[in-house]
Amino acid sequence: MEKYWHWIDETVENIIEYWKDRDHYVCSCGMSVSGLQHLGRLRGEIILTNTVKEEFLRMGKGAEHFLVLYTQDQWKGKGAQLEQFSNLEEAKEYRSRRLTDVPDPFGCHKNWVEHYWGPFRDSLDNFSVGVKPVFTTDLYKTDGMKELVKKAIERKEELRQIINKYRGRNPYPEGWIPFEPLCGKCLTIGQHEILSVNLDDYTVEHVCNRCGTKGVSSMEDGKLNWRIEWSALWTLLNVNFEPYGKDHATPGGSRDSCAEIIEKIFERKPPFGFPYEWVGFSVDGKDMGDMGSSDFLGVTPADWLEISEPEVLRYLYLKNKPMKRVVIDLVRVPELSETYDQAERVYYGVETMSQEKEEFEMRRSYELSQLKSPPKVPPFQLRYAHAVTMVQILPKENLLENAITKLKTTGLLGDKPTAEDKIRINKRLEEAEVWLEKYAPERFRLELLEELPANLKKQLKQEEKEALRILADRLGKRDLTESELENILYRVAKDEAGLGSRKFFQLIYQVLLGKKQGPRLASFLLLLDRNMLLKRLQEAYQ
Secondary structure (H helix, E strand, O other): OOOOOOHHHHHHHHHHHHOOOOOEEEEEEEEOOOOOOOHHHHHHHHHHHHHHHHHHHHOOOEEEEEEEEOOOOEOOOOHHHHOOOOOHHHHHOOOOEEHHHOOOOOOOOOOHHHHHHHHHHHHHHHHOOOEEEEEHHHHOOOHHHHHHHHHHHHOHHHHHHHHHHHHOOOOOOOOOOOEEOEOOOOOEEOOOEEEEEEOOOOEEEEEOOOOOOEEEEEHHHOEEOHHHHHHHHHHHHOOOEOOEEHHHOOOOOHHHHHHHHHHHOOOOOOOEOOEEOOEEEEEOOEEEEEOEOOOOEOOOHHHHHHHOOHHHHHHHHHHOOOOOOEEEOHHHHHHHHHHHHHHHHHHOOOOOOOOHHHHHHHHHHHHHHOOOOOOOOOOOOOOHHHHHHHHHHOOOOOHHHHHHHHHHHOOOOOOOOOHHHHHHHHHHHHHHHHHHHHOOOHHHOOOOOOOOOHHHHHHOOHHHHHHHHHHHHHHOOOOOOHHHHHHHHHHHHHHHOOOOHHHHHHHHHHHHHOOOOOOOHHHHHHHOOHHHHHHHHHHHHO
């Protein structure tokens, strides 16, 4: 049999080969807390990087995962960022401050960073294991980073020549100093006019290009030019693997320039890495573009956790190769959940695929998507769409118990569900209820007709009434399993009533819901009170 490779496994092997095998690997990623910490941020920065780290650990090697937060970066004050504040004019004054120096627009956290990073941080353990966040604001105060800053300034002419090769237009002039000091008065960080640098006491004298203040500030409070900073952080953290967004992947672009800087200035091999595509955002099928932090476009990890398991998203990101665009539309959560459930069935051998390679990729992607070891036996699956129907049809009081009773009587669940079965069922019910409230399109919303409309009864043809009579008779008085009822429905439609399944199913939906479509019919009918169902059918055919 041909041996297949999952792209994660291939990546791990390539990293090992690149570093000629090591006992310990540092995996890293970085992101700016410029605004909404959206679901797309979980793809490369968290799930991809963390999965590689976990594979190293499974191989018996040491490994860790750093998440670098660029809190020294300038706050741009883009339109969507400004709109977070109630006072727009006051907000404009925060432009060009370090992110860590921008106030929380809502006054509930100590600053901008904590307000937008905090909820993302609190969700991390649901999607990853052992991520170690580090803030550039803190790193610039370490002795290691200070030494790298000093080296960059001492070799500023070499750096200027390297960077100018990649800048093309607007090359840096002679005498350029690759550092951005902080103005102590207006808190602006940026390309101030640097008058002198004292590496002995680690200070920089400058004139602020915003408020005109001449002052001396500690270099701990400023930052390196971003290309040099990226290379310095690789060196400081001893990074071996770091994926990067596609915007850095152009040949001769920023990633290549940073690789040359680390080799020639910091005298170290650049990390192994590869690019990944951004995650798109769609609303009701309309592609809104890529999720964006400073644009506040997208949804958060916390939003996802309300309506689906983290493993479903992990599977989506790990099944698709990094440069394939993934688009998240929360309307599609039932579909995405079913895709994950199918992979689970394939993993346990309950279902097979016609293509061997596809089956391997599903099985391996499912395995990688798990944050803990999968159970030894196939766990019970409650279809998401069925859960959506249940939360609308079953009594709200004691919903879990009612759902378990229905699942038992319809043959979907054994007589003695495990504690884990109950947890999974309850989780799906809770998720489905929130999804129904916030994102479900109209076709998923159910409202049983209180009575059969008179005009509908008048329109029923004799053969349709006969089909409903036969169905009522076949339902009988005993409990039916879902598979038994499915067989009855198709047999009545094709063999006994001669309507055809499509026309027959539409007829039943109309009698119960007043429309020609609805949830999966057999499971839907079995959720209804039997007396109510028989009464409605009788009302229609008499």
